[in-house]
Amino acid sequence: MDLESAKVIGAGLAAIGTGAAAIGVGIVFGSFLQSALRNPAAADSQQGRLFIGFAAAELLGLIAFAVAMIILYAI
Amino acid sequence: MVAASKIDPMHQFLIEPLGPRLQLGGFDISFTTSSLWMVLTLVILWVFMLGGMKRELVPGRWQVAVEGFTGFIRNMVDANIGPEGRKFTPYIFSLFMFILVANFLGLMPIGIVPGLHPFTATSHFSITGVLAIMSFSIVLIVGFWRHGLKFFSLFVPHGTPMVMVPLIAAIEFISFMVRPFSLGLRLFVAMIAGHILMEVFGSFIVSGFNGGPMGWGIGLISFLFIVGVAALELLVCAIQAYVFALLTSLYLNDAINLH
Numbered sequence: 001m002d003l004e005s006a007k008v009i010g011a012g013l014a015a016i017g018t019g020a021a022a023i024g025v026g027i028v029f030g031s032f033l034q035s036a037l038r039n040p041a042a043a044d045s046q047q048g049r050l051f052i053g054f055a056a057a058e059l060l061g062l063i064a065f066a067v068a069m070i071i072l073y074a075i
Numbered sequence: 076m077v078a079a080s081k082i083d084p085m086h087q088f089l090i091e092p093l094g095p096r097l098q099l100g101g102f103d104i105s106f107t108t109s110s111l112w113m114v115l116t117l118v119i120l121w122v123f124m125l126g127g128m129k130r131e132l133v134p135g136r137w138q139v140a141v142e143g144f145t146g147f148i149r150n151m152v153d154a155n156i157g158p159e160g161r162k163f164t165p166y167i168f169s170l171f172m173f174i175l176v177a178n179f180l181g182l183m184p185i186g187i188v189p190g191l192h193p194f195t196a197t198s199h200f201s202i203t204g205v206l207a208i209m210s211f212s213i214v215l216i217v218g219f220w221r222h223g224l225k226f227f228s229l230f231v232p233h234g235t236p237m238v239m240v241p242l243i244a245a246i247e248f249i250s251f252m253v254r255p256f257s258l259g260l261r262l263f264v265a266m267i268a269g270h271i272l273m274e275v276f277g278s279f280i281v282s283g284f285n286g287g288p289m290g291w292g293i294g295l296i297s298f299l300f301i302v303g304v305a306a307l308e309l310l311v312c313a314i315q316a317y318v319f320a321l322l323t324s325l326y327l328n329d330a331i332n333l334h
Contacts, residue, residue, distance in 0.1 A: 045154075048151070048154060048155060048321060048325075051314070051317065051318055051321055052321070052322070052325070054314075054318070055261065055318045055321075055322065058261070058265070059257055059260070059261050062260065062261060062264040062265060062268065063260070063264075065264055065268050066260070066264050069267075073085065
């Protein structure tokens with residue numbers, strides 16, 4: 001296999017990480033909604049934590065994207 | 076690249092000098108597209124704030140809009156840092172508004188006018204990295220100013236068993252030092268990813284409608300998709316600005332109150 005095809009395959013594999021981050025973001029918002037509907041009074045005070053969890057889950061997916069871009073354009 | 080030579084989604088992030096190239100001590104300091112859009116951001120912010128700072132007793136629409144933003148940031152700082160954080164509200168507010176306006180400016184459909192292209196200043200690590208380093212140095216300065224060497228107790232949470240202290244301290248130290256990097260990386264990669272997605276599907280529309288009746292369907296689907304993606308991108312712009320301001324205030328909270 002030449003380098004060009006290996007690069008494209010590697011970038012495609014790195015894109016799997018974005019899907020994993022999608023699962024993570026879904027879990028964050030899903031669990032927040034679940035608990036918010038059980039205790040709506042406490043939901044507003046936890047929104048900051050919701051976005052911290054979202055930011056952490058999203059960052060890992062964005063790193064996968066950055067890896068794909070590095071493989072495609074920087075190597 | 077094989078595929079990139081046709082679509083080339085990275086071209087939109089190219090920084091070009093407007094006017095003469097200026098050199099200073101080996102650095103290129105010419106006025107670039109990036110500088111132009113940051114100046115535009117500042118001008119828009121300035122006009123927006125000036126129009127709303129009339130301090131009328133019965134606020135008009137404009138003043139309500141400005142007070143909505145300031146109140147939003149003040150509430151966030153109060154909830155995360157407490158009364159001590161009031162003096163950092165201006166910094167966090169400027170950070171939030173600059174990132175928000177710069178993100179939105181990059182999404183404006185200015186490309187309709189031939190020859191003009193929107194540019195997202197926040198899609199470059201040199202911009203977001205500097206913003207992140209600014210936040211990080213404020214955290215360091217405030218932390219050492221208020222607590223002196225006691226600031227290092229940040230790396231050892233309360234109630235850690237003595238055996239675990241070296242391990243926990245190492246982990247906390249790494250997670251502390253990674254903060255400016257992850258702060259800047261999140262914003263710039265989120266912007267780049269969205270713009271690449273829109274560029275790729277935008278070119279699908281063009282090449283789809285050029286490709287005969289079979290392509291028209293693909294072009295139409297791409298068009299509907301890109302409308303949804305554009306709406307999502309507007310949401311991402313706001314969320315990324317919010318997350319940047321929120322994390323900055325959380326890090327400041329660590330420096331002010333320790334934990």
